[in-house]
Structure formats: structure tokens, C-alpha cells
Amino acid sequence: MIGYLIYLAAHLFTLFPAPSVAVQKLAPVKSDPLTKYIYLSFDDGPLPGTNNCINICEQEQVAATFFEVAFHQSRSNFGRSAYKRIASNPKLFLIANHSYSHAFYGDYIHYYHQSDSSLADFMKAGRILQTNNNIARLPGNNAWNTSNIKRASGLVRPLVKKMDSVGFNVVGWDMEWRYNSSGRPIDAPEKIAAFADSLLKFNKTKTNNHLVILMHDHEFRASADSAKLAKMIGLLKRNPNYQFRKLNTYPGLKK
Ligand SMILES: [Zn+2]
Known part of the structure; x- marks a missing residue:
């Protein structure tokens, strides 16, 4: 907690408590011949937590x-x-x-x-x-x-x-892994991965079969929280139809 107060003082950001994402209870995603693309995005760095995001990816x-x-x-x-x-x-x-x-x-x-x-x-x-x-x-x-x-x-x-x-x-972005007033991820990795699955499965993304996930580097500065990031990525990787991409390959970008 003290570490986090120092972080807050150092970074001048106002962190707002945010409601947890709504997650539908769904059966596991079935195999789909279509490749689906996932774009992990980390905002606001470099900040404490950035090196954990780099290490895990x-x-x-x-x-x-x-x-x-x-x-x-x-x-x-x-x-x-x-x-x-x-x-x-x-x-x-x-x-x-x-x-x-x-x-x-x-x-x-x-x-x-x-x-x-x-x-x-x-x-x-x-x-x-x-x-x-x-x-x-x-x-x-x-x-x-x-x-x-x-x-x-x-x-x-x-x-x-x-x-x-x-x-x-x-x-x-299409979905966000939100953080609480202490700057720590609110939802469990299983819930975030299930929400990602459901958005792709039901074509609820801005572009069908392409999902942009917003996260913030600082959410993952504690080792317990960076383990959650690794867990969430591991859950998504279980689906053989998912590919992780950088946003410069997102469809429809102006040259
Ligand atoms: Zn930002």
C-alpha cells in the first residue's frame, strides 16, 4: 500500500474506481475454422509494471x-x-x-x-x-x-x-481489464479470458474476428498481479484459432 501511495504521488494520475466488466456465462469456445486476432495493448507506460508486461509477453x-x-x-x-x-x-x-x-x-x-x-x-x-x-x-x-x-x-x-x-x-479498444482504486486488476484472469472469448464468438468487436484489449502497465507491477496477466494470456493461447498481433496489422488503417 505504501508503495502504491508513492506511485500515486509520483505519477499525478487520478485513478478512478471502475465497475467490473459484465461477463456472460458461456460454454467454452468451440473450434472455429476462422482465425481470430487478438491485440494486447498496454497504456500509459513506461511506468512500474512495464518490465513485467515485457517479460510476460x-x-x-x-x-x-x-x-x-x-x-x-x-x-x-x-x-x-x-x-x-x-x-x-x-x-x-x-x-x-x-x-x-x-x-x-x-x-x-x-x-x-x-x-x-x-x-x-x-x-x-x-x-x-x-x-x-x-x-x-x-x-x-x-x-x-x-x-x-x-x-x-x-x-x-x-x-x-x-x-x-x-x-x-x-x-x-473493444474491452478493458479495469483496475481498482489501488491500481490493481479488478477481475480474475479467467473472467477476462471468458469475456474476450464471448466478444469474439458473438461478433461484438469493432471489427469481426479482431479484438483489442486495453490494459495498463501499472496494473501488473506486483508479482501477484503480473501472474494474473500471464494466466490470462495462457488461457487465450489455449484456443488454436487465436493469433496475437501488433496493432499495425489491424484491418482498415490509413497508410
Ligand atoms: Zn492512458
Whole structure:
């Protein structure tokens, strides 16, 4: 707990308790001739927990996308070295843009009302993170803007339009592994894997047969919690039709 308070003080984020995802009780997924693609995505790093996410994905040999906050990357040796670890394994990992300041450190209304400075915040992050792609995710908002998917609330629409005009793909998520007020994952890995199965089985994803899972690096900083991440990935890997991919292979991205 003390460790977590230090973490909170250090990271300036407001963590909101969030309700647990609703999960339907379903029979195990039956074999399906269609391949289904899973995109693991970790937001807000580099933060405590990032190295555990890297270790587990490398152990399990599953691809993942890290939506990094450039301020976290650039402010410390820890941030730069975690970033380098991700960048050094391009076969498994993709680094994508999650802004420089994370919405002025969580001031979403102010950030999205100032679309010129928030666009500049993303451009600055792109330079620091040296992303070799045009994939971005908005802080605290599940907006999408690709060739195929357009989804933006009134609050974020001015920024999304500007990002579109300079060539960004904005990519949100289909489901989230939420965390509690202590920053720890709420649901059990079995529940998350079952929810992923059900979304794919019943075509409840933005693109059929493609599932984007949002997680946050810091959820997995404790070894008991990083074991849950490994468990969840192991459960998904049992399905022979599932393939793990980086988000640069998601269908319908603008070139
Ligand atoms: Zn975020």
C-alpha cells in the first residue's frame, strides 16, 4: 500500500474506481475454422509494471502494442530503459503514441477543448517516441478513426478531426481489464479470458474476428498481479484459432 501511495504521488494520475466488466456465462469456445486476432495493448507506460508486461509477453511469445506517454519515457533513466527494451524487440512489440502529457496529466475537459495544443502534444510525443507508425490512442477516451471505424464523442471530435487531417489512425479498444482504486486488476484472469472469448464468438468487436484489449502497465507491477496477466494470456493461447498481433496489422488503417 505504501508503495502504491508513492506511485500515486509520483505519477499525478487520478485513478478512478471502475465497475467490473459484465461477463456472460458461456460454454467454452468451440473450434472455429476462422482465425481470430487478438491485440494486447498496454497504456500509459513506461511506468512500474512495464518490465513485467515485457517479460510476460516475451515468455509467452505473444505480440503486444505499448501506447506510451512520452513524458514518462523521457523524464527518467527508468523510462528510457523500459522504452529501449520494447523498441529492441520489434518482432513482438509496437510502440504507439499516447500523447506527451496524457491530457495535461488527466485534465481531460481542458485538453480536449484545446485541440490545437493537444494535437501539438501528440506531435511532440511522436518525435520523442520515434514511433515508426501513425497509430495513436486518446488519453482516457475510446475514440476511433481509421478508414473503417469512425467513433468520436462531441468532446474529442475537434482533436480527432485534426489528427485525421495529419494522418493519424486513432485506435481505441473493444474491452478493458479495469483496475481498482489501488491500481490493481479488478477481475480474475479467467473472467477476462471468458469475456474476450464471448466478444469474439458473438461478433461484438469493432471489427469481426479482431479484438483489442486495453490494459495498463501499472496494473501488473506486483508479482501477484503480473501472474494474473500471464494466466490470462495462457488461457487465450489455449484456443488454436487465436493469433496475437501488433496493432499495425489491424484491418482498415490509413497508410
Ligand atoms: Zn492512458
